[in-house]
Amino acid sequence: MSARDILIQEFGKTDHLSMDKDALTGLEYDIYTTEAGPNLLVKRKGEFDMPWMVQKESAVSLKSFMKALPEMSTEALQAMKSEINEIVFSPVGNPNDRATSKRIGRIFTSAASIDMKKRQVHIWPKSKESDSKRLAQTLTHETGHAVDDGRNRLAILYTEKLREFWSTQPNIPTDPASRRAVEEAHGIPAHPNVWRTEDEEEPVSLYARTNDFEYYAEAYLYYQEGRLSEKHAMFRHFRDLERTRRWVADWVAPREEVPWAAD
Numbered sequence: 001m002s003a004r005d006i007l008i009q010e011f012g013k014t015d016h017l018s019m020d021k022d023a024l025t026g027l028e029y030d031i032y033t034t035e036a037g038p039n040l041l042v043k044r045k046g047e048f049d050m051p052w053m054v055q056k057e058s059a060v061s062l063k064s065f066m067k068a069l070p071e072m073s074t075e076a077l078q079a080m081k082s083e084i085n086e087i088v089f090s091p092v093g094n095p096n097d098r099a100t101s102k103r104i105g106r107i108f109t110s111a112a113s114i115d116m117k118k119r120q121v122h123i124w125p126k127s128k129e130s131d132s133k134r135l136a137q138t139l140t141h142e143t144g145h146a147v148d149d150g151r152n153r154l155a156i157l158y159t160e161k162l163r164e165f166w167s168t169q170p171n172i173p174t175d176p177a178s179r180r181a182v183e184e185a186h187g188i189p190a191h192p193n194v195w196r197t198e199d200e201e202e203p204v205s206l207y208a209r210t211n212d213f214e215y216y217a218e219a220y221l222y223y224q225e226g227r228l229s230e231k232h233a234m235f236r237h238f239r240d241l242e243r244t245r246r247w248v249a250d251w252v253a254p255r256e257e258v259p260w261a262a263d
C-alpha cells in the first residue's frame, strides 16, 4: 500500500486548513485537517528555500509516518487518532533537549515529545533514524502520555460519581477492601488511579524509571505490543480502562446538556 493509500485509509479526507506558526519551534507550518481527528503540521516549503536553511526534507516525512501506522496496534492507533489534536513534523530538534541534557548529565536528543495539555505531538528529526517499527513505538509511547492525561481527567469524574454512589448507601464499611467489595458487587470498575496507589510494580524499561509519566507511557507501549505480563498491575489497568470510561460516561452524559457547561 502506498503512503497516500494509508493516509486516506487511516485519516480519511484531508484538507489544507491554513498556515500557522508553531510556538515550540517558532516555524511556520502548513496545517492539514483530517477526518480522523489530529491536524498534521508539515513544514511549509518556502519560496526561496536555501540549502543551509531548514527544509521540509529535514523533518520526518509524512510518508515515513504513514508507513509506521500499520505497525501500531489497532487500539493504539485509534487512541492516537482520538486523543491527539496535532502532530507536528518538525525539521529542527527539540529546543528542550539542552535543558534535559543538562538535567540528566548526558546528551539527550528526543525522537518525539508531547504537550499533554494541548495534546500536541512533535516528531523530531531524530526519528529519521527510526525504521517503521521504531517510529510506531515512538508514536505509541506518545499516545500513552495522552491516554495518561485522559485517565487523569477520568479520575476526577470517577471520584465524583463514586462519592454519589456512596451517598446512596446505608452503610459505608471502614476498611478499603470491604468498600471495594461492595463497589464490585455494584459493577463499579477499578479506580483509574489504582495503578499508582496500590501496586508497586517494576517499571518495564530503564526509561520508565525516569518519572511517573514515563512509567505510564512505557507501560502503555509494552501493553500495546503484547509485551506486558498479565500479572503486571498496568496490564489490569489498561484492560479495565475502557470499562471505567464507559461507567463514567453514563453518568457524565446528562450533565453536558447544561447550556453553560464547556469542555
Ligand SMILES: [Zn+2]
Residues within 6 Å of the ligand: 141, 142, 145, 213, 214, 217
Ligand atoms: Zn515520554
